[in-house]
Amino acid sequence: MDTVQADTLPASGGDAGRPPEAEDQGVQRVPIGMLLPADSPRMSGENLDHARALGALDGNLPPILVHRATMRVIDGMHRLRAAILQERALVEVLFFDGTPEDAFVVAVRSNCRHGLPLTLAERAAAAARIMISHPQWSDRAIASVAGLSSKTVAALRRRAGAGNLAPRARVGQDGRVRPLDSTAGRLAASRLIAATPQASLREIARQAGISPGTVRDVRARLERGEDPLPRARGRRGAGARASRARPREDAGKAPGPAAGPPADLGRVLTSLRNDPSLRQTETGRLLLRMLETHLPHQWDRLAESVPAHRTETVALAALECAKAWQEFAARMRRAPSP
DNA sequence: TCACGTCCAGTTACGCATCT
């Protein structure tokens, strides 16, 4: 029983998302004075009655989980308090090697699995903290750690706002990376299929940055004469995600710029406008003005201003602009983040 | 109102059969 399990945390495609790894070095006896209080998700602090109850038990309590780098208790503050009440000099600990952020994740998971249950507010606060330290984790992955519904985690993420430029893909509980929006990849794939119909699914997938399975779906849609982008999600109406994944229906059926939903674009622009590093430079202001031209209320006005004999030319120009924006977006994603 | 369960379509990656 001296192995710390962190096995159900999402694996990751890269180092940034490595799950907390518990290394089993065996149980060790450590002077109590060396240990520091936990970075605990528990807001209410220790429950002394619970510690006294543990202290009154005969026999050894399970070892305390300790973050080796900081010597902070991850799991077992009540057991530590019980040992202090028993006036012990040494306590059995199991060390965890990982980042402090990962240690917090382990602490949350441990607190949700046993001992005194965390309140909803404590679990929500823990989830909010995890989604900052591990933004690439899926809602469900965070939910499973924090003991919440994935819907609650999703709501917390929404409330956190568009200001945090979150990753465009999430790591699931199976360790697989799934994009939040496959529009650009699907459009790229449909262009590649049209240009090189003999290319294999894998080849197109590599170039478009999506999986062969998605390329297969794009190709099947094209063969059926359908739009390469998936239909609106959900059973009724077009939801937020659906509108993000699909250009406006009234935009002449042409694959338009892969913009987010109107509301999201508005929020993102507001966030960008508030950033002095953009607002206070000439090129930053130029970028903001260019982005603002894509706000939804502009499209109807622009469409009405195009004379009938120029609609086809404008459509071609718009498609080229869309391509340019996609290349720009790809460049932004390749750019090293701070 | 909020948290959560269910359903759904989309996505990834794996395994396997087939092809070159």
Add this chain to the structure above:
DNA sequence: AGATGCGTAACTGGACGTGA
């Protein structure tokens, strides 16, 4: 042998409904 396409499991987030 390696590349390919297909089927599938397991996952995702969003829409919707329900209950406290």
